[in-house]
Amino acid sequence: MINNILCEIGRLADKIKRGKIFSSTDVVISSIRSIGKLVSKVRDDETLKNIYPIAVRELIQSRQTSALLLNSLRELTKTLVDSLEETRDLREISTRINLKVHEIEKSIRDKNRTVAKIASNRILDGDTILVNSYSTVVYEAISYAISEGKKLSVYIPESRPGNEGVFFARKLAKLTNVTLFVDSAVRHFMKDVDKVFTSAEAIAANGALINKVGTSIIALVAHEARVRFFSLAATTKFYPETFLGELVELNRISLKLEEEGRDLEGKIDAYSPLFDVTPPEYIDAIITEKGLIAPQAVVIIIQELYGWPPKIPSLESEFIKLQEVIG
Template sequence: MQKVKETAEKIRTMEIRGAGRIAKAAAEAIRDYAAELEVTSMEEFSAKIKEVSDLLISTRPTAVSLPNAVKLASKYSSDNVEDARQEIIKNANLFIERADRALEKIGKIGSRRIQDGDVIMTHCNSHAALSIITTAFESGKDISVYSTESRPRCQGILTIRHLNDFGIPTTLIVDSAVRYYMKDVDKVIVGADAIAANGALVNKIGTSQLALAAHEARKSFMVAAETFKFSPSTIVGNPIEIEERDAEEIIDPAILKELPHVQVRNPAFDFTPAEYIDMIVTDIGIIPPAMAYTVIKEHLGWELGEI
């Protein structure tokens, strides 16, 4: 349990972050917990697996990859402990392998849509979006990137380091410079924390500003998302909760204490409506946002069981 608690804490504090990475970390945590779990009955086994699943899911509320991963990894049908344990180990490993393969596939599929000479803008730090960009560059395309700072956690710094390691010409800009530079950009590529059944995207706060600016400037807006980023529960109209993080990510609490009339809001994500999205690059191919429901139904729904 201690190891699961540590992983949960790392996800909560964002030491482990990125919708895909937290999903993989949760699957690993459940697998290792199940492998070592000592119980005397199946009831106890089920209760313990549920307890760790709930703990992991509670760490961050928005990225649907997390509950999807937990549900897929902790799935078992056997009614004896040893077989159920082996099922969980197998399902968790399957999820982890699938997640790694998905990133590669998204890179291959998405990079075909990048033209030689393209200037790309990206936001935050998405491993899926970066897979497209670096695959295109490695296939010999002469591209360059504008990367936003992505306040308040500044994940843009991770992105520029990654792009720099590949030797990709990159410009770091503040979030408020997105519209100013959009005229110089050919394509916007962002990741996803969740995609709703109606094709709306939930991603790092500020993503919808990139989408609006791209729409205004008639630039292409591409989303890179593994199929496990699609949200099954949105089929039945459940909303996706937007995580609001601590004020101290934005302002020193000592300063805030001196300002009794000031409050701070710090939503970590926003919604981009489907009409601003040209395509979603998934591991099963490129789809228009209107096909989100089909992805959930045919590639997630059955595996996740009852919504």
């Protein structure tokens, strides 16, 4: 049974790593649910001590850019360690962990809902909004605006690799008018755009945005065209480790060549980054559940969340505690 669950987690991690799950929210919810399921099936302390860190590390490494994934799994792991310090009843521990999974999931959805409502207030009747990749929170923001009777249209690039933009366009087309175009045409269409809305994989301490590759080009073009650029990101997507000087590692996958390029296989290196970094000077505001903030204010929010100097427990330190508690 445990081996089957570990295999499921391995398959999930592979899908995440290859960008097959588009939304960071969906990535995190799938991941914490899988860990909750794993803990519920463990029958002895020793097995828990050995396999829990392996499973969590595999999920973290599958999407190292995701601050929400790291923060959620850190919170879940702390709950596990705290529970083990109080009881060795694995049924009780499983109950606590799965309650925490539901709590984290509810918190994510509630914060996204608040972010979306605030973002929808920035949409005016008649606006053309450019979005990038697929985002549940951006979708909610547009849905709220439309439900309030605002007429709007959406522009969206394909968002290669993965073509999340095509998936998003299909979903948005049920709500409003959508224009889908190739990624390289962003500058051509920017003249028709009123605002840019993107989500976030992570927000660094300096206010930089880590998001799907192509976001930084969109931000640069929007800056040139004087189009306001907004990132919709709850504070759980702030990457506290960057406050201490750590860098966010960007995922990169091997690129499968199209039919017309197959003759080049083995002769060239072909890669595609999944994410890029947008400098804070190209971001007009980050829309959080606390309201709109300037990128330069991110450090203040991190101080509010983690204190000063910031106390940020690493996952590895929690794993060490796990080993010590179980013995």
